[in-house]
Amino acid sequence: MRSTRRALAAVVGAAALLVASACGTGEDDDSTAAQVEVFTWWAEGGEKAGLDALVSRFTTACPGQQFSSGAVPGGAGVNAKQVLNARLQQNDPPDVFQVHAGAELLDHIDSGQIEDLTADFSTWGLTGTLPAGLIETITVNGKLWSVPVGVHRANVVWTNDQVLADSGILTAPKTLKEFIGNLGRLRRDGVESPLALGRDWTQLMLLESVLISDLGPKRFTGLFTGATKWEGEAVADAIDDYATVLGFSNADRDSLDWPQATRLLADGKAGYQMMGDWVGAELEAANFSGYDSFTFPGNGKAFQWLADSFALSSGAANPAGGRCWLQTVASPEGQQAFSVQKGSIPARTDAPTVGFSDYQLSAAADWKSGVAVPSCAHGSACSQPWQNAANAALGAFSTSEDKAALQSALAAAAKQFVRQG
Structure with a gap:
């Protein structure tokens, strides 16, 4: 005591x-x-x-x-x-x-x-x-x-190579559109949950990666300084893309933490997992070697760090x-x-x-040459109250699928906390 x-x-x-x-x-x-x-x-x-x-x-x-x-x-x-x-x-x-x-x-x-x-x-x-x-x-x-x-990199996608190969997917997608196409292909081939995903904060990680692809590193970072408005059309378009990607994830995502989502990948129940680079150590500890990784499609040289x-x-x-x-x-x-x-x-x-x-x-080489981008999901871009509000908004959207309500909630959080974060 x-x-x-x-x-x-x-x-x-x-x-x-x-x-x-x-x-x-x-x-x-x-x-x-x-x-x-x-x-x-x-x-x-x-x-x-x-x-x-x-x-x-x-x-x-x-x-x-x-x-x-x-x-x-x-x-x-x-x-x-x-x-x-x-x-x-x-x-x-x-x-x-x-x-x-x-x-x-x-x-x-x-x-x-x-x-x-x-x-x-x-x-x-x-x-x-x-x-x-x-x-x-x-x-x-x-x-x-x-x-x-x-230092970790947050914007990484992990793969089950065998699951992808079974659907003829042999290369990493370069764009968000191509990634969405691969997710659809996996589902048509009988993979119920092409993307392994966990609870609220892991969903925030996914949204952030989609935002980086659609807005670019500079405008994405501006979301947390006030330079980019959450109410804008570009964010609305990114939320549309996010909703599409989310639709290819496991239905029980809100009840899982990230290691459980990683097990879905290792067990062959998913082809992809969007998660930080600590997943590599987790897969190695589980004696699973049939994986690969790549930067989230469309993120370019962005190194989202924590x-x-x-x-x-x-x-x-x-x-x-x-x-x-x-x-x-x-x-x-x-x-x-x-x-x-x-x-x-x-x-x-x-x-x-x-x-x-x-x-x-x-x-380590990318950390020296890439474009450093902060993460709200992991506290480098936003304060804890802001992070909590974003997590709550994503958790609600996971059930309601109300895109307008999600954007409104994220904009309200930014208005309240941008001075702190």
């Missing part, structure tokens, strides 16, 4: 001060180790493997500190964010917690719930090793608030241990070990790439 952790923190406070900067030295003694609660939503598959890799490095790098899991399962943190917000409001914060880098941090910053890490960035060697665009996104009021551990990061709670019971966790996360070796398991690429440009898959090496 939290009271136990607070008492323990008081007992070991003097010792903890010794490891505030460099994580300390000496032998690790579990019976006296200070607990460091790390709150995440990584609870299974490649995500859990990536977390375990960080824990292993943390245990070695931070003697006198012991990892304590605060994991709450649920893709993209849908469940974890609710639990975290409740704990923060009750003055019961974990020491460090996972958050998507970008606008998702705004509410935590405004509420004084996380610590300024600007000075630590220099100490930990992050200054000059993170891309300028990423630094810009996570800088608020001239300060840095979270440590990115890995960055997993960790923030230090301002009310942490063990701030020294929390900083030692963040230093582990910030290290090039920690980022390499994490990405090998999770399927991401390091946020640091100087991290080793030993053990990376061909996809990861390709993604």
